[in-house]
Amino acid sequence: xxxxxxxxxxxxxxxxxxxxxxxxxxxxxxxxxxxxxxxxxxxxxxxxxxxxxxxxxxxxxxxxxxxxxxxxxxxxxxxxxxxxxxxxxxxxxxxxxxxxxxxxxxxxxxxxxxxxxxxxxxxxxxxxxxxxxxxxxxxxxxxxxxxxxxxxxxxxxxxxxxxxxxxxxxxxxxxxxxxxxxxxxxxxxxxxxxxxxxxxxxxxxxxxxxxxxxxxxxxxxxxxxxxxxxxx
Numbered sequence: 001x002x003x004x005x006x007x008x009x010x011x012x013x014x015x016x017x018x019x020x021x022x023x024x025x026x027x028x029x030x031x032x033x034x035x036x037x038x039x040x041x042x043x044x045x046x047x048x049x050x051x052x053x054x055x056x057x058x059x060x061x062x063x064x065x066x067x068x069x070x071x072x073x074x075x076x077x078x079x080x081x082x083x084x085x086x087x088x089x090x091x092x093x094x095x096x097x098x099x100x101x102x103x104x105x106x107x108x109x110x111x112x113x114x115x116x117x118x119x120x121x122x123x124x125x126x127x128x129x130x131x132x133x134x135x136x137x138x139x140x141x142x143x144x145x146x147x148x149x150x151x152x153x154x155x156x157x158x159x160x161x162x163x164x165x166x167x168x169x170x171x172x173x174x175x176x177x178x179x180x181x182x183x184x185x186x187x188x189x190x191x192x193x194x195x196x197x198x199x200x201x202x203x204x205x206x207x208x209x210x211x212x213x214x215x216x217x218x219x220x221x222x223x224x225x226x227x228x229x230x231x232x
């Protein structure tokens with residue numbers, strides 16, 4: 001029996017323990033071809049107003065695997081997979097509202113918003129990952145005279161973010177080339193679209209980028225369709 005153990009996580013805010021924490025558990029049902037990589041996570045805001053997120057992800061071997069994130073104890077995220085299916089659990093989740101998600105590869109993010117109430121021991125969130133009819137988005141960008149970048153983040157209806165800075169775990173961005181960017185392999189649902197100028201620098205110590213927001217829009221991605229929006 002081969003076991004794969006690998007952990008990855010992203011967290012925002014401080015790990016407060018002011019209120020009793022609960023546990024989010026779920027099973028993952030995949031429709032279509034099984035992806036090579038998968039992550040299970042959450043992002044949201046606690047009742048105390050703190051930003052929390054965490055995820056565990058891995059390549060999916062043909063045998064059996066267990067992935068655990070312990071970076072932000074007491075909060076722990078676990079994803080397990082075997083011939084019987086794929087399961088996840090997020091331990092010590094404080095009361096608040098969260099977007100619980102499963103991301104296939106780098107683009108297709110499926111999930112549900114849930115509320116963890118004070119004193120609630122466990123919340124079950126089964127997630128279906130349908131990879132048979134994904135959508136795509138083309139963002140046509142008017143000339144700004146500066147290098148520009150488009151950020152795309154799954155959101156609530158109308159483009160309201162699931163949590164501040166949610167892009168750190170569930171967003172994706174691309175630099176504008178020839179007046180447009182194309183995002184493919186998108187799960188159906190609402191997305192927030194942000195246009196930003198970008199300034200990139202590098203030195204012996206590494207490279208970095210700074211961004212300035214030029215505007216935000218929302219779009220609803222539909223299965224099997226390429227949609228186009230123009231900004232600004």
